Every structure is written in C-alpha cells, then in structure tokens.
Amino acid sequence: MPPNSRRPVSLLHERWLETLDRHRDRIAIIDGQDRWTFADLADRLDASPPALFPVIARGGVPEVAVAVLRAWRDNQPVLPVEKDAPDPDLPLLIPDGTAHLKLTPGIAGKPRAVFFTAAQIAADADRLCMAMDLDPAVPNLAAISVTHSYGFSNIILPLLLRGVPVHAVEVPFPRVVADAFAIHDRLTVSAVPSIWKAWHRSGILAHARISLAISAGAPLSLELEHAVHESFALKLHNFYGASECGGISFDSSNSPRSSAADLGTPLDGVSVSIHESGRFLVTSGSVASGYAQSREGELLGGGRFLTQDFGSLQDDRLMLASSGAESINVAGRKIGPAKIEAALMATGLVARARVFGVPSHDPERVEEITAMVELISGSLDGVRHAAIDALAGWECPRHWITDATEEAWRLGRAELKKRYAS
Template sequence: MLFSRWLQTLDQSSDRIALIDGAEHITFSDLHKRLTRLPKANGPVIAQGSAVDIALAALRGWRDGQPVLPLEKGAAIPELPASFPEGTAHLKLTPGIEGKPRAVFFSAEQIAADADRLAAAMHLHHEVPNLAAASLTHSYGFSSIILPLLLHGVPVHVVEVPFPKIMADAIAQHDGVVLPGVPSMWKAWHRSGILREAKIALAVSAGAPLSLELECSVFNDCGLKLHNFYGASECGGISYDTSETPRESAADLGTPLPGVSVKVCESGRFLIGSTSVALGYESKRESEILGNGSFLTQDFGRIEDGRMMLESSGAESINVAGRKIGPAKIEAALMASGLVMRARAFGVPSHDPERVEEVTAMVELKSGTLEQLRQRMTEVLAGWEMPRHWETAADDSLWTLSRADLKRRHS
C-alpha cells in the first residue's frame, strides 16, 4: 500500500526535485533509480543516516514488505522483538521502564493516515519545500517531512545543522518554505535576526511546549506566526493551532486535526481516537490504552470551545528541548558504571523555557568520586542525555520519593 503510494508520487513528480542536500539536487526519478540498486530486505529495515539514506530505507522496507525503524544517526541498533503484530509496516521506539527502548507497532494504513492528515491540515504541496532542520528520525520529523516527501511529493531541502547562517542561506534559495522546528530552534533563529523578512510560508513548532513569550516576540518583531503542533509517537498528529495571531494561553494546543477525536477521561487525561493510532506496544503496562483506534495520553487537560488546553504532563520521560529520554536509561547507565549503590534520574524545569527540562541525577556513591562518575557517563550517554545537575544522597527518606516528588523539590 505504501509502495503503491510512492509509485503514484513518482508518476506525478518524476522530474521534479525531491531532495536538495548541499550541492546535490536529487529528483524523484533519481531516488527511485537508487532504490532499484538496493538488495531485497529480508528483515526490518533501519532508516538511519542522511535524509537520502532515510528516504531510501523507508522505500526499501515498503518495496520488500518489511517494517521500517527510523533511528538517529550514531544510535546503536536495539534488540528488536522476536515477532511483530500482523500487518506491521513501521516501528517507533519509546522510553522503556528499565532503560530498554520499547517498540510501538504501526500498519501501513496508520502511517499513511498520519501523513495525509498533516499534509491536508498544513496545506503541504510540491511547490513549497519542507526545510529539514528537525530530526528526520523523530516521530515529528518523519511524519512531517519524510512521509509528505514520499507520499505527497513535497520536496525537502536538507539543512546539515540548524545554525542561523546556514538556515538563512537555505531559506533564501526559495520563494517560500515550510519550516518545522522545536521551540529551542525558533528561539535561536529569532535571536539571530534571520526571521525578519524570511520567506517562510508556514512556521510550525512541536516537540516541546511553545512559550507565549517566544510566540509573541517572533510575531511582533518579524510578523511570523508560529503554529503550535501537538502529537504523540503512539498516534501521530493530534491537534494544530491554525490561528494567524498569537495564542492567548500557553496551554492552548489548538483544535483536533480533521478525523481526530479527543475526550477527557475521568482521570483528566486526553483520550485520542483516530485512524493513525498504533497497533500497540511491544509490552503493555497496566492502565495503558493503545490500539483499536484509541490512545490514552499521559497528558492532563480540558477542552474549551473546541480547543485542547494542556494542564500538566504525567509522562515520566524527560523533555530536553523537544527530545525525550526515559529516566530508566540514565539510571541503568549510572548503575552499570559500578561506582554507585543507588541512582535516580528525573527532569527539573529549565531556566530557559524553550529547553523545557534538564536532567538531574541523584546518586549514592559506592566508590570513586562524582567527577569520575560524570566522566564515565560521557562515554555512554549522548551530550543531550547527560545530567546537568548532580547530587549525592545517603538519606533513605529521599529514595522513597517518587520522581514527581523529587522534581517538585527542585521546582
């Protein structure tokens, strides 16, 4: 189904530019020719590397009937489940309980439904390219950039690093661009001054809460409206702010996307219904709802005049500038060092609202020093995963506190 959709895109857009990556301009027919040279896949296909690599990996999986797993460049290939639900065409990874990522399974129809919904809501089309500054293997980037490319013929201009000068040069090459970013990126671009008179047809912010201060500053200084987009790995896009002026509340997540239903459960959490909800988790936990078109989020909120209003998030994962990591992964790394007796990791609010949270590690040392432990962690954790705050604790009462309680102590 996905590959037949690609063939339709190819038929309609054969000679058009699909990808601009540095000096390389790759047409849709060029992309297909490269695909024909790839051997048949006999198992799950890892989509990793450059934008071209990721697009080709997705097409290879679709062509050969194998699930596709997007994975960040440099990330180790995880141990995958021994079997998948029938009809699985796509995998995403979410933070697991014990530091091991947990797979989420999707059918071809569910992946296509998410892409179609976003393309329609954001009016994506082949005349205005997507500027690829956000991670293409993150759920947000894959659904917003890679899938519209392959299923709707929306070209992609790859930006190697989202530095302001590089962004400005890329934007200047077009009459208009769609720019999906995260709040920390928008803040850096705004501070640099490149957003003034930039030819941005649509500015989208997702992955982390968008502050009113940033949204209003960009609008007042540059006349550019940042459209807040809300979604989840388990179900893709949920809601979108279509207004042309800044929101009145930072809690405002916009209105549900067409075809998405949102209810507030007795617990106060959002219950999502849509055709892009995943088949299920690799291992389901008690009280979780995922499958049969329904997904219970970890976010608490309310509905006001048809708009979703976020009150708080109950998710344990730590949001670092739009990238999420499970505390258990950090704790497992700390324990594996052999230098600690006990370890807890949790997020604390950052002084920079666009960064959202910073990782804190609370440990009881068994041997060595805190500095030695920090050094050991730089060898096993990515820079953005590294704790920014460290504390040693021997008091048993602290170790009985939940992560939420520990977080409140630092708020």
C-alpha cells in the same frame, strides 16, 4: 526479476509509485550541494537488494528516504533511528501487518517498540498534509531529525506520499539555515521551540520567506511566540502530537495565542475526549496497533490512545494542564530516566541512582536532567566522566545530588521533581 515484483505491492509502495509518476523529474531533495530528483530516489531504490528482514533507516534525508522505500517495496517493517545511535534491539515478535516501528522510552532503560500498519501511517501523513496545506510547490525545510516521529511525519511522509520536496540542512545553525532561506521563494519550516528561539535571536527570520512556521516537540512559550510575531510578523503554529498516534491538534490561527496551555483544535478525523483520569483520550485512524510491552493502565490500540497529558476542552480547543509522562523533555528530545539510571549503575561507581527532570529556567529547553546518586567509591567526577562515555551529550545529567536522605530515596520522580525544582 525486479525486487518489487517479489512480493505484492504494499499500500505505501503503491502510494510512492503514484508520487513517482506525478513528480519523476522534479527535485525531491536538496542536501548540501547534491540535488536528488524523485527519479534519482527510484534509481537508488532499484539498486538496493531485497530486504529480507526489518529495515533500519538512518543517515541523512536521502539515505532515510531510500531505506524507507526499500522497506515499503519489500513489505518489511521500517524503524527510523538516529544516525549515530547504536543498532536497536528489535522485538522478537512483530505483529503481522506491521509496516512501521517507533521507539519510545521503556521501563528498564531500553526503548520499547510501537507498531503501526501501513494504513495508520498513511492516515497520519494525509491528515497533516491537509491540516497544514503541505503542497509540492512549497518545499519543507528539514532542520529537525527526520527519524523522530515529528520529523518523519512532517517531512519524510509528505515527501514520499505527496511529493513535497525537502531542503535538508545538516545542522540548524542560523548561517546554514539563512543560506537555505535565500534560495527559495517559500518554505514550510518545522522546528522545536529552542531552535525557533535561536533563529529569532540571530535575526535570520527577518528575511525568511516562510509560508508556514510549525513548532512542536516541546511546549511553545507565549513569550517566544509573541516575540517572533512582533519582530517579524511571523506566526508560530503550535502542533501537538504523540509517537503513539501521530498528529492530534494544530493551532491554525493567524494571531498569537493568549494562553500557553492552548494546543489548538483536533485535526480532521481526530476525536479527543477527557478520560476519567483527566487525561486526553485520542481516537483516530492513525493510532498505533500497540506496544511491544504494555504497562498497567495504558490504553493503545483499536483506534484509541490514552495520553499521559492532563487537560480540558474549551470550545473544541485542547488546553494542557500538565504532563504525567515519566520521560524527560530536553528541548524537544525525550528520554526515559531508566536509560540514564542503567548507564549510571553500569559504571560500578554508584550503589543506587534515581534520575528525573526539573523545569529549566529557559522555557524552550523545558527540562534539565537531574541525577541523585549514592557513591560507592571515588568521586562524582568519575561518575560524570563515565556517564559522558556511555550517553549522548544531551542525555547526560546537568544536576547531581549526592547527599540525599533516605526519605528522599523513597519519593517518586514526580515528588523529587517538585522538591528539587528551583
């Protein structure tokens, strides 16, 4: 008996079968020298054993795609994670009907899960494809991680649910990306501001046949947006979303924005209002069912999500004032400070640690990680080396404070961020 007959066909797997029926012999993924058709993905899926437990999706685009399909086929939740990340701790209790898991920064240094149903995942994919006019005739360039929420929604879901092919590049280096640009008449490109900045500086955008350029994951500066437009007549479209609800708003205009606070207009099917706290309150069919562990003051579920971002509405456009999120944004990658604090304390070399982000002088980098530590013994170099062994390179603090006063230790992260911003 084939694996997909062991359980009722899920909504997402049914959508995949429709994609397969329409696009079976077309190229689905270009990955280096390899070419995968949609039929190749189906064959790899058929050769995969039944999934009896939640599926961890990691690896390159083909591996992630097949792992996701395996979970859909066998009605198991799927959790995408970075290729080199350690195996995550799955929640002990996963609500019935959960088809997808995402991880967000947790309180005590461990990420916490966010639960999604199949309908919520499909709603996000369909909304993005409509807003961005993603089409099977125009491939998506995969220059960002497809296991992060942004890349998964913009690249993996359109591939599997809409037949939008993917050209994967292992690293977003200009020469590698230029080679990808050269073989396509048109491409849709999703990236973070720091990557767009590197491509702009290299000059590869001059000959790139990009039908849609999307920037998300970190604030897009007016300086970069205007520079790219003036140099290459290429409009960077600012996209705003959150792991807990998928896409929220999109700047679909053809001219550069006049305000860096402009997040565009809400996507079709998304309603945004201003909560009494001053934060954006999002209502849509793609809002997650809930967190594995909720914190006081959070609102997630029942189709509503209260973001950590403060702002206003001006002529139906979202205008960002500030972010109240504790997570640190390093060039579009987000990490909870508690994770770094836990790693520093585990070295046994510090009595206490406080980690926070400070604004970077490079706006596309967004923030830089700062660690305030009280040494027990040894030197700061010893703590640094231990941190390098325990954390990914981008997670390691760039700035260190070893002479903080007791008054400073009593401050919250927001106050420390203001004090040590330079």
